[in-house]
Amino acid sequence: MSDYLVRAIAFDGQVRAYAVQSTETVEEARRRQDTWATTSAALGRTLTISSMMGAMLKGDDKITIKVEGDGPAGPIIADANANGKVRGYVKNPHVDFDLNAKGKLDVARAVGTSGTLSVVKDLGMRDHFTGQVPIVSGEISEDFTYYFANSEQVPSAVGAGVLVDTDHSILASGGFIVQMMPGADEETTSEIEKRLTDMPAISSLVRDGKTPEQILHTVLGEENVRVLDTMPVQFECHCSRERVEMAISSLGDEEIQRMIDEDQGAEAKCHFCNEDYQFDVEDLQELQSNDSNSPS
Numbered sequence: 030m031s032d033y034l035v036r037a038i039a040f041d042g043q044v045r046a047y048a049v050q051s052t053e054t055v056e057e058a059r060r061r062q063d064t065w066a067t068t069s070a071a072l073g074r075t076l077t078i079s080s081m082m083g084a085m086l087k088g089d090d091k092i093t094i095k096v097e098g099d100g101p102a103g104p105i106i107a108d109a110n111a112n113g114k115v116r117g118y119v120k121n122p123h124v125d126f127d128l129n130a131k132g133k134l135d136v137a138r139a140v141g142t143s144g145t146l147s148v149v150k151d152l153g154m155r156d157h158f159t160g161q162v163p164i165v166s167g168e169i170s171e172d173f174t175y176y177f178a179n180s181e182q183v184p185s186a187v188g189a190g191v192l193v194d195t196d197h198s199i200l201a202s203g204g205f206i207v208q209m210m211p212g213a214d215e216e217t218t219s220e221i222e223k224r225l226t227d228m229p230a231i232s233s234l235v236r237d238g239k240t241p242e243q244i245l246h247t248v249l250g251e252e253n254v255r256v257l258d259t260m261p262v263q264f265e266c267h268c269s270r271e272r273v274e275m276a277i278s279s280l281g282d283e284e285i286q287r288m289i290d291e292d293q294g295a296e297a298k299c300h301f302c303n304e305d306y307q308f309d310v311e312d313l314q315e316l317q318s319n320d321s322n323s324p325s
Contacts, residue, residue, distance in 0.1 A: 083109030098141025190232030
């Protein structure tokens with residue numbers, strides 16, 4: 030089944046909820062980044078949550094997220110838009126550890142327990158919305174829960190789980206975000222808190238093949254959920270050779286000539302998708318202005 034996301038309301042509009050199946054999306058990121066198991070989980074959780082945060086946007090709006098802890102994985106960067114497209118990378122993909130005391134991948138050790146979680150929303154206006162909070166656990170989901178409560182003042186429950194197979198491929202990935210709307214009553218809040226306490230780990234739900242709808246039914250109760258719409262989700266990078274050519278051209282003729290003289294070419298690699306763009310001498314000469322590469 031291809032990845033998709035569900036948007037819903039619950040308890041007669043007192044709750045806004047999102048859930049996503051992101052297995053193929055995270056596997057594509059793992060394949061492109063060549064992440065090891067623990068960094069696959071860290072990157073996968075971030076991508077999963079980013080896809081749902083992107084779904085909170087409208088039109089051409091987009092969001093960029095940076096998880097920068099003091100662990101060996103280094104920063105995790107992800108961005109997403111309102112149309113289900115998400116991409117991301119981790120600076121040091123080859124980080125892995127033994128399972129932690131709970132028998133799970135030790136994401137907190139890879140990410141670190143000190144640092145910042147930053148969110149930048151490009152809403153098509155001159156100034157971007159920027160929110161930043163300290164990392165509280167390094168487990169990703171708890172850090173985003175803290176972000177929503179403290180930066181956006183929206184009480185939220187965030188869960189994301191990634192299961193890595195023995196061959197390092199992604200076996201299953203998914204998550205949810207549940208948010209209390211203004212005016213939600215204490216009875217509703219208490220019921221959701223109890224359900225969250227009693228529910229299995231999100232990774233268990235994903236492992237058992239629960240759909241996004243079924244995940245929300247587990248969190249909120251089937252009778253309380255009304256699905257508004259669904260949206261395909263996928264890893265998509267918007268880099269291209271044309272974009273790289275524009276970037277090289279913007280360096281100016283003198284810098285391009287230095288590339289020709291010293292390196293006999295140029296190479297550019299996209300952080301997000303690892304696509305490699307090669308430019309030989311002739312390619313670079315074509316990017317110079319006509320005056321620069323004409324015979325003297």
